[in-house]
Amino acid sequence: RSSYSITLLPGDGIGPEVVDVAKNVLFVAGAKEGVELRFQEMLMGGAALEAVGVPLPDETLAAARASDGILLGAIGGYKWDTNEKHLKPETGLLDIRAGLGVFANLRPVTVFPQLVDASPLKKDIAEGVDIMVVRELTGGIYFGRPRGFGTNDNGEETGFNTEIYSVSEIDRIARVAFEVARKRGGKLCSVDKANVLEASMLWRKRVTAIASEFPDVELSHMYVDNAAMQLVRNPKQFDTIVTNNIFGDILSDEASMITGSIGMLSSASVGESGPGLFEPIHGSAPDIAGQDKANPIATILSGAILLKYGLGAENAAKRIETAVEQTLDNGFRTGDIYSHGTTLVGSPPRLGKTYVP
Amino acid sequence: RSSYSITLLPGDGIGPEVVDVAKNVLFVAGAKEGVELRFQEMLMGGAALEAVGVPLPDETLAAARASDGILLGAIGGYKWDTNEKHLKPETGLLDIRAGLGVFANLRPVTVFPQLVDASPLKKDIAEGVDIMVVRELTGGIYFGRPRGFGTNDNGEETGFNTEIYSVSEIDRIARVAFEVARKRGGKLCSVDKANVLEASMLWRKRVTAIASEFPDVELSHMYVDNAAMQLVRNPKQFDTIVTNNIFGDILSDEASMITGSIGMLSSASVGESGPGLFEPIHGSAPDIAGQDKANPIATILSGAILLKYGLGAENAAKRIETAVEQTLDNGFRTGDIYSHGTTLVGSPPRLGKTYVP
Ligand SMILES: CC(C)[C@H](C(=O)O)[C@@H](O)C(=O)O
Ligand SMILES: CC(C)[C@H](C(=O)O)[C@@H](O)C(=O)O
Numbered sequence: 157r158s159s160y161s162i163t164l165l166p167g168d169g170i171g172p173e174v175v176d177v178a179k180n181v182l183f184v185a186g187a188k189e190g191v192e193l194r195f196q197e198m199l200m201g202g203a204a205l206e207a208v209g210v211p212l213p214d215e216t217l218a219a220a221r222a223s224d225g226i227l228l229g230a231i232g233g234y235k236w237d238t239n240e241k242h243l244k245p246e247t248g249l250l251d252i253r254a255g256l257g258v259f260a261n262l263r264p265v266t267v268f269p270q271l272v273d274a275s276p277l278k279k280d281i282a283e284g285v286d287i288m289v290v291r292e293l294t295g296g297i298y299f300g301r302p303r304g305f306g307t308n309d310n311g312e313e314t315g316f317n318t319e320i321y322s323v324s325e326i327d328r329i330a331r332v333a334f335e336v337a338r339k340r341g342g343k344l345c346s347v348d349k350a351n352v353l354e355a356s357m358l359w360r361k362r363v364t365a366i367a368s369e370f371p372d373v374e375l376s377h378m379y380v381d382n383a384a385m386q387l388v389r390n391p392k393q394f395d396t397i398v399t400n401n402i403f404g405d406i407l408s409d410e411a412s413m414i415t416g417s418i419g420m421l422s423s424a425s426v427g428e429s430g431p432g433l434f435e436p437i438h439g440s441a442p443d444i445a446g447q448d449k450a451n452p453i454a455t456i457l458s459g460a461i462l463l464k465y466g467l468g469a470e471n472a473a474k475r476i477e478t479a480v481e482q483t484l485d486n487g488f489r490t491g492d493i494y495s496h497g498t499t500l501v502g503s504p505p506r507l508g509k510t511y512v513p
Numbered sequence: 514r515s516s517y518s519i520t521l522l523p524g525d526g527i528g529p530e531v532v533d534v535a536k537n538v539l540f541v542a543g544a545k546e547g548v549e550l551r552f553q554e555m556l557m558g559g560a561a562l563e564a565v566g567v568p569l570p571d572e573t574l575a576a577a578r579a580s581d582g583i584l585l586g587a588i589g590g591y592k593w594d595t596n597e598k599h600l601k602p603e604t605g606l607l608d609i610r611a612g613l614g615v616f617a618n619l620r621p622v623t624v625f626p627q628l629v630d631a632s633p634l635k636k637d638i639a640e641g642v643d644i645m646v647v648r649e650l651t652g653g654i655y656f657g658r659p660r661g662f663g664t665n666d667n668g669e670e671t672g673f674n675t676e677i678y679s680v681s682e683i684d685r686i687a688r689v690a691f692e693v694a695r696k697r698g699g700k701l702c703s704v705d706k707a708n709v710l711e712a713s714m715l716w717r718k719r720v721t722a723i724a725s726e727f728p729d730v731e732l733s734h735m736y737v738d739n740a741a742m743q744l745v746r747n748p749k750q751f752d753t754i755v756t757n758n759i760f761g762d763i764l765s766d767e768a769s770m771i772t773g774s775i776g777m778l779s780s781a782s783v784g785e786s787g788p789g790l791f792e793p794i795h796g797s798a799p800d801i802a803g804q805d806k807a808n809p810i811a812t813i814l815s816g817a818i819l820l821k822y823g824l825g826a827e828n829a830a831k832r833i834e835t836a837v838e839q840t841l842d843n844g845f846r847t848g849d850i851y852s853h854g855t856t857l858v859g860s861p862p863r864l865g866k867t868y869v870p
Contacts, residue, residue, distance in 0.1 A: 232708065237708070241711070241714070246708040246709060250709065276635060276638050276745050276746055276747075277633050277634060277635070277745075278634070278635055281633050297654075297676060297710065298709055300673070303711050304711050305711055305715065308679050310679070310681070312679045312680045312681055313680050314677055314678065314679045314680075314715070315677070315678055315710075315711040315713070315714055315715030316657070316675055316677035316678075316711060316712055317675070317676045317710045317711055317712050318673055318674070318675055318676075319673060319675075319676060320672070320673035320674075321671065321672055321673075322665050322667070322669045322670065322671045323669045323671075324667070324669055349762075350594075351594070351601060352603060352607070352655055353654065353660075353672075353674045354598070354660050354661050354673060354674055355672040355673055355674050356672070357598070357672055358662065358671070358672030359672065380763055381762045381763050381765075381766040382766065384741070384763045384766050384767035384770075385766045385770035385775070387767075388633050388634075388745060388767060388770045389633055389770050390633075402706070403763075405737070406737055406741045406760075406763055408738075409739065409741050409742045410741035410744075410745060410767065412742070413741075413742040413743075413745045413746050414745055418742070
């Protein structure tokens, strides 16, 4: 098969502009390899709230499910920050993750050699960092019940959530992480808070049990507070990290910042079957939206991963990766990664059109 | 009054050796100012487990409560990592925090000018960082019920915890944080995950409400994943941070690592009334225990804060702070903060005896 349907979810803020660039790049790269890509744009997040009053319309989920891969821009914005939960853009994102069953979120954290100076870390610490964070994405405190607001014994209002993991939820994400680690440096670090939380104690027990299926992977465990320190102190000690939903949210963002170029980092969310969800790790950046300043590379590279892992279109993906590299080597930079001696550009024209080889 | 009783909880690993140094320093500094300090050493953590089979003996809590201030070394070690929860050293720490009602944990994050090169961050980013992290310490997911292990609808084992906050728990920590911010740079950043968690939504609502009592403090809100990034990207944007127990655990450790010298950082845990608990933020470092390598400064400075805030003995505290400064200015360093051109020393002799002015 050489014809695929891709659902585009531009979302909010800079989402539409970076998705637009990525779409052009995907189309051109696909065409050059005889891969026909059909794009269908659907509403999600704040954009959906404004248009139809819910953050994830049924048609969007249905279209996403029926497609071969989903490319998401970004969602959210100050405007909706005080909305009730079911009317938050973020709820649309959580619902589509759950609806697609994409329980494994893979976030590569790579320091691009051309951009090592952009890292807030000293050069010798940042150089060569290459980590894969595997975050559990459809369980834990994000989805656990009971949750909500209540009243305690003193008659006071409370807010509460449940951090909960079952054996099968842990086992399946552990297996994904071991598989990933096996194809990379062969080292997996599982991050938890097993010195305090029962949910983490079960996590550690099951990850340890699954390790016996992967004798070639070296497993270690680390407490989350220590992991937050070690990522700053010496990120090169990590190869693959696996952790729960909330710790993964925090640590993967921290890890991405040490690269100094989160406008470059993509992520893939995958399940047992069905299409995967591919997105930049950055947010919707409403403050720079519509000004042709956003760095589209994270979304473009998310598209490349979609082609490679989602569709098996490796050659088209390779073209995109090469295009990004050449663009950087030629010294073109958006503002977030600009440094003295490079050429400042807006996002669409050069990256979108000129540089797909 | 010029006579006080101090409970020492040496604990595990390097705990005993750093507490021993701090005790000597406190004694000398107190004596020079006519402040008599009586020390009582009690068992806690792994040390208590080995001696009497529980991580927090009743006598320890009783002695701590009856004293004027508590100085803790560190607890925990690999040896007890697989113990059941009620037999973990960490449980002793959580129980004494709860038993003393010390709901507010204050962690200053300061880059010492003499040690700016020790930071993993670039000099211009690290220089001048001066943050106070105010962490809620006796609530949230650390203590929330229900917690434990169960069976779900599929008959699978689960592990679960409850993140829960009540209005009064949030209000009191918010007030402490606003007071602290008022005496510092006048800026408070509250960190939560209110785009996903109900417990955080109530947190944000109450912190915002309490802000009206402190019109002179500028309040902002930040999501925890973003805060984890911003601490690496530009820590100088922060003055005072307030957050819940688990986010505070992660972020304060991350923040302390950006200083490059966690062997220097102290913390104070205080409640509405009763003695406070003072401790270094570093752990028990079992790998270097007993080798006269540990940096005792964090514990010494914890002792100084105990004198200042716990006992009102400001002059004695000042002597200790000056002693630490002079020791650093004179170029003496333990291994963790050693750099070319300084003099490597073991911990006790110089810091403990020679340098209290
Ligand atoms: C927007 C938010 C709900 C989301 C999350 O917390 O998962 C985001 O931070 C992410 O990491 O993708
Ligand atoms: C040892 C552990 C229980 C403790 C915590 O998580 O509170 C420690 O990490 C700390 O921050 O004091």
